[in-house]
Amino acid sequence: MNIYVCVKQVPDTETKIKLAGDSSGIDTTGIKWIMSSYDELAVEEALRLKEKNAGSLVTVISAGPARVVDTIRTALAMGADNGIHIELPESADNNFAAKSLAGALKKEAKVDIVFFGKEALDDGTAQTAQLTGEYLGLPSATVILGIEYSATTLKCKREIEGGSYEMVEMPFPCIIAAQKGLNDPRYASLPNIMKAKKKEIKMLKAADVGASDADQKLRYKNFQLPPPKQAGKKISGDAPAQAKELVRLLHEEAKVI
Amino acid sequence: MAKVLIVCEQRDGKIKKATYELLGASAAAGNETHALLMGEGVTAAAKDLGQYGAKTVHVADHATLKFYTGEAYALAVAQAVKTLSPEIVLASHTPSGKDLMPRVAAKVGVGLASDCTALTFSGAKLVVRRPVYSGKATAEVEFIGAGPAMATVRGNTFSVPKPDASKSADVATIAVDFGSLKTKVIEVVKGNSERPDVAEAAIVISGGRALKSAENFKVIEEIADTLGAAVGASRAAVDAGYRPHRDQVGQTGKVVSPALYIACGISGAIQHLAGMRTSKTIVAINTDAEAPIFQIADYGVVGDLFAVCPVLKDEFKKAKES
Ligand SMILES: Cc1cc2nc3c(=O)[nH]c(=O)nc-3n(C[C@H](O)[C@H](O)[C@H](O)COP(=O)(O)OP(=O)(O)OC[C@H]3O[C@@H](n4cnc5c(N)ncnc54)[C@H](O)[C@@H]3O)c2cc1C
Numbered sequence: 001m002n003i004y005v006c007v008k009q010v011p012d013t014e015t016k017i018k019l020a021g022d023s024s025g026i027d028t029t030g031i032k033w034i035m036s037s038y039d040e041l042a043v044e045e046a047l048r049l050k051e052k053n054a055g056s057l058v059t060v061i062s063a064g065p066a067r068v069v070d071t072i073r074t075a076l077a078m079g080a081d082n083g084i085h086i087e088l089p090e091s092a093d094n095n096f097a098a099k100s101l102a103g104a105l106k107k108e109a110k111v112d113i114v115f116f117g118k119e120a121l122d123d124g125t126a127q128t129a130q131l132t133g134e135y136l137g138l139p140s141a142t143v144i145l146g147i148e149y150s151a152t153t154l155k156c157k158r159e160i161e162g163g164s165y166e167m168v169e170m171p172f173p174c175i176i177a178a179q180k181g182l183n184d185p186r187y188a189s190l191p192n193i194m195k196a197k198k199k200e201i202k203m204l205k206a207a208d209v210g211a212s213d214a215d216q217k218l219r220y221k222n223f224q225l226p227p228p229k230q231a232g233k234k235i236s237g238d239a240p241a242q243a244k245e246l247v248r249l250l251h252e253e254a255k256v257i
Numbered sequence: 258m259a260k261v262l263i264v265c266e267q268r269d270g271k272i273k274k275a276t277y278e279l280l281g282a283s284a285a286a287g288n289e290t291h292a293l294l295m296g297e298g299v300t301a302a303a304k305d306l307g308q309y310g311a312k313t314v315h316v317a318d319h320a321t322l323k324f325y326t327g328e329a330y331a332l333a334v335a336q337a338v339k340t341l342s343p344e345i346v347l348a349s350h351t352p353s354g355k356d357l358m359p360r361v362a363a364k365v366g367v368g369l370a371s372d373c374t375a376l377t378f379s380g381a382k383l384v385v386r387r388p389v390y391s392g393k394a395t396a397e398v399e400f401i402g403a404g405p406a407m408a409t410v411r412g413n414t415f416s417v418p419k420p421d422a423s424k425s426a427d428v429a430t431i432a433v434d435f436g437s438l439k440t441k442v443i444e445v446v447k448g449n450s451e452r453p454d455v456a457e458a459a460i461v462i463s464g465g466r467a468l469k470s471a472e473n474f475k476v477i478e479e480i481a482d483t484l485g486a487a488v489g490a491s492r493a494a495v496d497a498g499y500r501p502h503r504d505q506v507g508q509t510g511k512v513v514s515p516a517l518y519i520a521c522g523i524s525g526a527i528q529h530l531a532g533m534r535t536s537k538t539i540v541a542i543n544t545d546a547e548a549p550i551f552q553i554a555d556y557g558v559v560g561d562l563f564a565v566c567p568v569l570k571d572e573f574k575k576a577k578e579s
Binding site: 094124125160235 | 268324325326327328331351352353355356359360362363364367368369370371372386388389390391392393394395396397398399400401402439440441442443444445446447448449450453454456457460484501502503508509512516517527528531534537538539540541546551552553554555556557558559560561564565568569571572573575576577
């Protein structure tokens, strides 16, 4: 099988976000970059599918600035076979990214399945998998907790609200967006980290995959940090007194109950 | 004033609260508010959307739409956008809305601003702001190029309007050509929870590592049931197996924005705050007066949750009854 995984590089979740001087974005100096955690599930699922189907190849794709090559290497160290980097500006939106990913996938000889994370930890939009599916004309299923594969179709367990889920069936080729619970991603072993250094990463520009600035549909601007919260009220006394006073404040002051 | 299309959401014929929030917000701004209602056997529910602010409800009532699939629903929304040419299209950032609207945006050829927490209608234009980096910052999103401004909106951004029983909406139908569809829903398995979903509830009460066991969550559940609230959890509580992952609040769980969030025995790690900091009123109950959760709490109770929660339940019960 020809298996693809699209991954995004995001700031580590511990990062303290600082704004750029003109509020046009964030100050990226000193940020530690990691693979978005749902994408780790996507890589793991791709590797497991490969292991079940001898002769398969897993290709990792990332669209973004030069730094994202490190995240492609991380996926190669987990066991992916080769990588594709599409260089996009820092400001590229989901649509520009999806157009680029779809463009790169269209150039491949045969695509059986493409895995994504259900959303990225930086913008949290949950768009890129579906957009890429639309641009490729492939069916997609998102927020996937489990997959049963058969020769021509797959059945996906898709999380919906209230602890409910639905079983969605679709044919290959298709797109899957992974949710936590799908699997436990492996760590890269030291020998695999060494091997990953020699694996090939194809370098492409947006123009090579038929994408351009015109695919940018949104511009993020006027970034703000959340206003500092005023110190809240501390409620003292023993437990019964505290409970009574809390309920009074919630009722009379906050008016939420 | 703008021509606005609200993409409504229903499950089993019941309209979601988040839909009413959007209808109310659009109508209150004086917009020409259209609603799109999709499903099977949903036509009867259309008229009453007028009570919440819809002027006209466009109905796609079709056996194909019995269960939500992104593929079929996106065709219906794209058809409605084509027919009505709205200036603004809004949907809720719910599990379905999240899945659906990117597909629509691609079909219509516009950008989609997801999970917006502030919206202003300015003439025919829409100005939106959304959290980025899990709420550690927010950014305004500018729509580039022609076509409608499209956005999904976080639940509880607006309140549910009071229904006006004297109003009813005009009802029109939208015909959709589904062609041959590739995805199908073969089964919907209902969760066994009687409580609301954390991401939708107006009140959320969460427990952390301090709960120490799944059984101990009973003290949290009893308060939740008194208030009609959802039960949430920190990642530490989920990883320890006290709660399922679907209850996790935070950067790698659900992002919630209820009117009231009560954190019990949760320290307030940056990844947890990411999931609940836009809550309107935050209460923290924690033995450690220095716990970071107190920095964003409106009301802080320094104390043992096992002592406070049971009496708190009784106080809430009294307040409800009076
Ligand atoms: C990539 C990544 C993603 C993450 N995503 C999430 C996420 O989505 N959501 C999330 O929540 N975390 C997330 N985390 C984990 C996060 O960093 C914290 O470890 C976690 O939130 C801690 O959970 P806690 O507050 O329940 O536990 P602790 O930090 O152990 O806090 C327990 C608190 O309970 C208090 N306490 C103890 N006994 C009592 C008592 N009897 N009564 C009252 N208070 C008591 C203590 O004083 C303490 O403050 C993530 C971490 C990483 C690295």
